[in-house]
Amino acid sequence: MITEAQFQNELQIIIQNAIREDVGAGDYSSLACIPSSAKGKAKLLVKDEGIIAGVEFAKMIFHEVDANLLIETFINDGTPVKYGDVVFNVSGSSQSILKAERLVLNSMQRMSAIATKTNGYVKFLEGTTTKILDTRKTTPGFRACEKWAVKIGGGENHRFALYDMIMLKDNHIDFSGGITLAIAKSKAFLKENNLDLKIIVEARNLDEIKEILQSEGIYRILIDNFNYEDTRQAVTLIGNKCQTESSGNINEDTIRLYAECGVNYISSGALTHSIYNMDLSLKAI
Known part of the structure; x- marks a missing residue:
């Protein structure tokens, strides 16, 4: 960060x-x-x-x-x-x-x-251990203020920008030739450039969760657009190996149900782009 x-x-x-x-x-x-x-x-x-x-x-x-x-x-x-x-x-x-x-x-x-919106989401999560995160879906040129506002509302900040964390999403994985290759290349890049950055990897299904877990040193797995049952299975598979984060069209009606699946974090672009x-x-x- x-x-x-x-x-x-x-x-x-x-x-x-x-x-x-x-x-x-x-x-x-x-x-x-x-x-x-x-x-x-x-x-x-x-x-x-x-x-x-x-x-x-x-x-x-x-x-x-x-x-x-x-x-x-x-x-x-x-x-x-x-x-x-x-x-x-x-x-x-x-x-x-x-x-x-x-x-x-x-x-x-x-x-x-x-x-105000962040505080509403925080209230939806009361009684669970899940925390709400913002995203990079912010107004160009005003990001620092919007992320500050999330903190004021009781939420937590995700990475600030592209330079303070490695986050391997679907396009990175596909362009790199797969999850394992993307992770290996990222670790090599960090070592070669003497950078100490956390690595988050996005998973699109349970098989990808299993593949990510074959690599060491992953900070968090992004469980993207999973249903409730698959999210619960993903959390069980991951256990204490790394942190878990749910994302993907999560709103006021669904956020509590995803939290009850046991994820550590839920990220929502709506905190900043739909207010x-x-x-x-x-x-x-």
């Missing part, structure tokens, strides 16, 4: 690129009608229900735009919110508040929706 320093760097890149995209040469609307000396105050108002996320990220945005902006926080990341709640107040230069407004709202609305933004507003006060 990526380091904390790498993660923080990703966040800074997101903020800087978003400001470049949105502000460009200047916020001419504000520059045209608001004096540079004007001071103001605004509140982050909740107009929905769910789990709030992105408060700490909003602080990073405000301080990137203007280090002198002051944020008074009332509700922290990961807290349930309802219509009418005020998450924080921001005060300082009116121009700076307006410059940061849309980026703060866009980020928090999406992060809160992801945290509706939480309704939030930044209002002058």
